[in-house]
Amino acid sequence: MDEPKGRASWRRGTRQRESVVDALGSARGFRTAQQLHGQLERSGRKVGLATVYRTLNELAEAGEVDVLRAASGEALFRRCATDDHHHHLVCKECGVSVEVGDRAVEAWVGRTARRHGFTDVTHALELIGLCRDCTG
Amino acid sequence: MDEPKGRASWRRGTRQRESVVDALGSARGFRTAQQLHGQLERSGRKVGLATVYRTLNELAEAGEVDVLRAASGEALFRRCATDDHHHHLVCKECGVSVEVGDRAVEAWVGRTARRHGFTDVTHALELIGLCRDCTG
DNA sequence: GTTAGTGCAAATGATTTGCAAACAG
């Protein structure tokens, strides 16, 4: 069976689910489950790590968040982009991130996909480096 | 000290390193370390799993193989076809992948990083979609 | 011989799961 429409998967509204969604929502870019867990803990809203993972996975399955894989293999989550597709320039030192985006990149992706006969192509682009403050 | 030129990292030629390189070379697409390990075992050349990992990581560091992350988080390795920095257009259905690359994207990355005051920026770009054969 | 490289088994670290207690509706 499955939901007739829309928001799908929420069965019960709980404090912890709301907290996780909240934490993700207030994050500028991608966050690991552990980061979110820490963030919640710091802000006083206790949520078990397992619950963070469970919630994140449900959200991902429901298509409400994007999941990406860091080079190290950890899962990175972010609340689903609105309409505007953009990417992130993340500082590997302090974690600050800037949204960047350019019509040109999107166009290149589309062109490349087409040239190779691929369809339904999505892309993930992450720029990782050192921000001004963390440089030397 | 370091190598005067070229192939870099190889210090000693060993049977097991050769086997791993070999196994990877004969693979059409991406392989996990575990798959390669199994493949070697089946073909009778015993190589410890740890050694497979160690070798693969050295190769990756030397830029002689590409590393990709499966959605599940496992590392996927493949012998690099070119030395140039490039990206992959991967079919989510059959896993076939095409190397793509474009000076323009690299340039855009550099420009964007600079504009935001970031340095030492690396980037990861993956295009995922359906190849011609898997379409419809 | 020396030293780098190997294999195993134990250590990691992220993520998952089992299960009894806590909670929403």
Place this chain on the structure above:
DNA sequence: CTGTTTGCAAATCATTTGCACTAAC
């Protein structure tokens, strides 16, 4: 109440590492 959801701790899984041992040069 009654079925969900939680939290903890134990269990997984891929990958890494410590260390005694073997092989390359």
